[in-house]
Amino acid sequence: MDWVKIVYSVILLVCGILIFFGPFSQKGDDRRKFINAKAQSYSFIVVIGMLILEVAQSIYLAIQGNASYNGNGISPIVFL
Template sequence: MKAQSYAFIVVMGVLILEVVQSIYLTIQGNTSYNGNGISPLVFLSVISIIYLVTLLIYRKKYGD
Protein backbone atom coordinates (compact mmCIF):
# COMPACT_ATOMS: atom_id res chain seq x y z
CA MET A 1 0.00 0.00 0.00
CA LYS A 2 2.87 2.37 0.75
CA ALA A 3 4.49 1.58 -2.60
CA GLN A 4 1.24 2.44 -4.37
CA SER A 5 0.89 5.74 -2.54
CA TYR A 6 4.51 6.67 -3.23
CA ALA A 7 4.14 5.84 -6.92
CA PHE A 8 0.91 7.88 -7.04
CA ILE A 9 2.65 10.87 -5.45
CA VAL A 10 5.45 10.64 -8.02
CA VAL A 11 2.90 10.43 -10.88
CA MET A 12 1.05 13.49 -9.64
CA GLY A 13 4.32 15.38 -9.16
CA VAL A 14 5.51 14.64 -12.68
CA LEU A 15 2.17 15.60 -14.19
CA ILE A 16 2.02 18.85 -12.22
CA LEU A 17 5.55 19.72 -13.31
CA GLU A 18 4.64 19.02 -16.94
CA VAL A 19 1.57 21.26 -16.74
CA VAL A 20 3.53 24.06 -15.09
CA GLN A 21 6.25 23.77 -17.72
CA SER A 22 3.76 23.95 -20.59
CA ILE A 23 2.01 26.96 -19.04
CA TYR A 24 5.33 28.72 -18.48
CA LEU A 25 6.54 28.10 -22.02
CA THR A 26 3.21 29.18 -23.48
CA ILE A 27 3.16 32.41 -21.49
CA GLN A 28 6.81 33.08 -22.29
CA GLY A 29 5.99 32.77 -25.99
CA ASN A 30 8.66 30.21 -26.76
CA THR A 31 8.24 29.43 -30.45
CA SER A 32 10.27 26.21 -30.29
CA TYR A 33 7.80 24.65 -27.83
CA ASN A 34 5.40 22.44 -29.78
CA GLY A 35 3.19 21.34 -26.87
CA ASN A 36 3.46 17.59 -27.38
CA GLY A 37 4.04 16.84 -23.72
CA ILE A 38 5.21 13.54 -22.26
CA SER A 39 5.48 10.41 -24.35
CA PRO A 40 2.92 7.95 -22.90
CA LEU A 41 5.21 4.94 -23.33
CA VAL A 42 8.12 6.60 -21.55
CA PHE A 43 5.83 7.91 -18.81
CA LEU A 44 4.31 4.48 -18.21
CA SER A 45 7.73 2.84 -18.19
CA VAL A 46 9.16 5.30 -15.67
CA ILE A 47 6.17 4.98 -13.36
CA SER A 48 6.22 1.18 -13.50
CA ILE A 49 9.94 1.14 -12.67
CA ILE A 50 9.37 3.51 -9.73
CA TYR A 51 6.54 1.31 -8.49
CA LEU A 52 8.66 -1.83 -8.81
CA VAL A 53 11.59 -0.29 -6.94
CA THR A 54 9.42 1.01 -4.10
CA LEU A 55 7.59 -2.31 -3.91
CA LEU A 56 10.89 -4.14 -3.55
CA ILE A 57 12.15 -1.67 -0.93
CA TYR A 58 9.01 -1.91 1.21
CA ARG A 59 8.88 -5.69 0.77
CA LYS A 60 12.42 -5.99 2.08
CA LYS A 61 11.72 -3.52 4.88
CA TYR A 62 8.43 -4.98 6.11
CA GLY A 63 8.78 -8.59 4.92
CA ASP A 64 6.30 -10.57 2.83
Protein backbone atom coordinates in the same frame (compact mmCIF):
# COMPACT_ATOMS: atom_id res chain seq x y z
CA MET B 1 -17.89 -12.21 -36.70
CA ASP B 2 -20.36 -11.65 -33.87
CA TRP B 3 -19.28 -14.82 -32.08
CA VAL B 4 -15.76 -13.37 -31.80
CA LYS B 5 -17.15 -10.35 -29.96
CA ILE B 6 -19.20 -12.59 -27.68
CA VAL B 7 -16.23 -14.83 -26.83
CA TYR B 8 -14.03 -11.79 -26.24
CA SER B 9 -16.68 -10.22 -23.99
CA VAL B 10 -17.04 -13.44 -21.97
CA ILE B 11 -13.26 -13.69 -21.53
CA LEU B 12 -13.10 -10.07 -20.36
CA LEU B 13 -16.00 -10.64 -17.97
CA VAL B 14 -14.42 -13.75 -16.46
CA CYS B 15 -11.06 -11.98 -16.05
CA GLY B 16 -12.77 -9.00 -14.44
CA ILE B 17 -14.62 -11.23 -11.98
CA LEU B 18 -11.41 -13.09 -11.10
CA ILE B 19 -9.55 -9.81 -10.55
CA PHE B 20 -12.40 -8.46 -8.42
CA PHE B 21 -12.85 -11.54 -6.20
CA GLY B 22 -9.20 -12.65 -6.11
CA PRO B 23 -8.13 -10.53 -3.12
CA PHE B 24 -11.05 -11.81 -1.03
CA SER B 25 -9.65 -15.33 -1.08
CA GLN B 26 -6.31 -14.30 0.45
CA LYS B 27 -6.07 -14.79 4.18
CA GLY B 28 -4.31 -12.59 6.74
CA ASP B 29 -0.87 -11.16 6.00
CA ASP B 30 -1.71 -7.62 7.00
CA ARG B 31 1.95 -6.64 6.89
CA ARG B 32 2.17 -7.47 3.18
CA LYS B 33 -0.96 -5.46 2.48
CA PHE B 34 0.46 -2.51 4.41
CA ILE B 35 3.74 -2.63 2.47
CA ASN B 36 1.87 -2.80 -0.84
CA ALA B 37 -0.37 0.12 0.14
CA LYS B 38 2.65 2.24 1.08
CA ALA B 39 4.44 1.43 -2.18
CA GLN B 40 1.32 2.24 -4.18
CA SER B 41 0.83 5.54 -2.37
CA TYR B 42 4.45 6.58 -2.96
CA SER B 43 4.17 5.64 -6.64
CA PHE B 44 0.94 7.64 -6.92
CA ILE B 45 2.59 10.69 -5.33
CA VAL B 46 5.51 10.46 -7.79
CA VAL B 47 3.19 10.17 -10.79
CA ILE B 48 1.05 13.12 -9.70
CA GLY B 49 4.21 15.16 -9.01
CA MET B 50 5.55 14.41 -12.49
CA LEU B 51 2.24 15.41 -14.06
CA ILE B 52 2.14 18.67 -12.10
CA LEU B 53 5.69 19.49 -13.20
CA GLU B 54 4.86 18.69 -16.82
CA VAL B 55 1.77 20.91 -16.76
CA ALA B 56 3.72 23.73 -15.10
CA GLN B 57 6.45 23.45 -17.72
CA SER B 58 3.99 23.53 -20.61
CA ILE B 59 2.21 26.56 -19.11
CA TYR B 60 5.53 28.34 -18.61
CA LEU B 61 6.68 27.63 -22.17
CA ALA B 62 3.32 28.71 -23.59
CA ILE B 63 3.45 32.00 -21.66
CA GLN B 64 7.06 32.66 -22.69
CA GLY B 65 6.15 32.08 -26.34
CA ASN B 66 9.00 29.65 -26.87
CA ALA B 67 9.23 28.97 -30.60
CA SER B 68 10.57 25.45 -30.08
CA TYR B 69 7.56 24.47 -27.90
CA ASN B 70 4.92 22.79 -30.07
CA GLY B 71 2.39 21.95 -27.33
CA ASN B 72 2.42 18.17 -27.79
CA GLY B 73 2.66 17.47 -24.07
CA ILE B 74 4.17 14.43 -22.43
CA SER B 75 4.96 11.32 -24.37
CA PRO B 76 3.15 8.25 -22.99
CA ILE B 77 6.18 6.03 -23.64
CA VAL B 78 8.52 8.33 -21.71
CA PHE B 79 5.96 8.74 -18.94
CA LEU B 80 5.67 4.96 -18.45
